[in-house]
Amino acid sequence: MARVTGWIYEKECRLFKWVNSRLQHRLLDKYFNAITHFGGATATIITTLLVLLFAPDNARIFAAAGFLSLVLSHIPVAISKKCYPRKRPYLMIPGTKTFSHPLKDHSFPSGHTTAVFSVIIPLSLIHPGLLWILVPLGFSVGISRMYLGLHYPTDVLAGMMLGISSGIFSVFLVNSYLVTNHL
Numbered sequence: 001m002a003r004v005t006g007w008i009y010e011k012e013c014r015l016f017k018w019v020n021s022r023l024q025h026r027l028l029d030k031y032f033n034a035i036t037h038f039g040g041a042t043a044t045i046i047t048t049l050l051v052l053l054f055a056p057d058n059a060r061i062f063a064a065a066g067f068l069s070l071v072l073s074h075i076p077v078a079i080s081k082k083c084y085p086r087k088r089p090y091l092m093i094p095g096t097k098t099f100s101h102p103l104k105d106h107s108f109p110s111g112h113t114t115a116v117f118s119v120i121i122p123l124s125l126i127h128p129g130l131l132w133i134l135v136p137l138g139f140s141v142g143i144s145r146m147y148l149g150l151h152y153p154t155d156v157l158a159g160m161m162l163g164i165s166s167g168i169f170s171v172f173l174v175n176s177y178l179v180t181n182h183l
Helices: 002-022 026-039 041-054 057-083 111-126 128-147 153-180
Strands: none
Touching (some): 002 128, 111 128, 111 153
16 A cells, blocks of 8 residues: 555656646746635635625525535545645655745645635536636646645645535535425
8 A cells, every 4th residue: 555655646746846847937927826816715705705695596596505515615624634734745845836925734635726616616507608617717726736836736636526526515405405495
């Protein structure tokens, strides 16, 4: 098992270094520094609240699911960060490029990636055409976390899976509630 784990870590460090070091360009610096905030608490909470307050009724249902998903998805994030105290790559991999004010808490899983996917999945279900815009946005947030030196690829992948699964589960819960209560 240790051999497999070591092999995976070696491969993910290689991918991390490629994204963090070889992909560097000043336009990408600006892009990833900006796009990463779309997975932050402020952006995800404000987005779901704005849709909840101002969108048509059917969109509000999915915004409620998005908000529920955001809350539910961060329970396993908080537990994982406590139970699996993985140090951030910039602390472990020499030569990692970081930008202003790197985070100091644990790395696994990526909370920004979890948050953005937990919100975009329910919002995309109301208008499937939005998937072509929102899913690349989610992937950009995930890549930004590696580009900025804050997360390993497996942190991002785990965050993406948590966000997607909580998004689908929340839509199921909201729909079940509506059907059960004949709303």
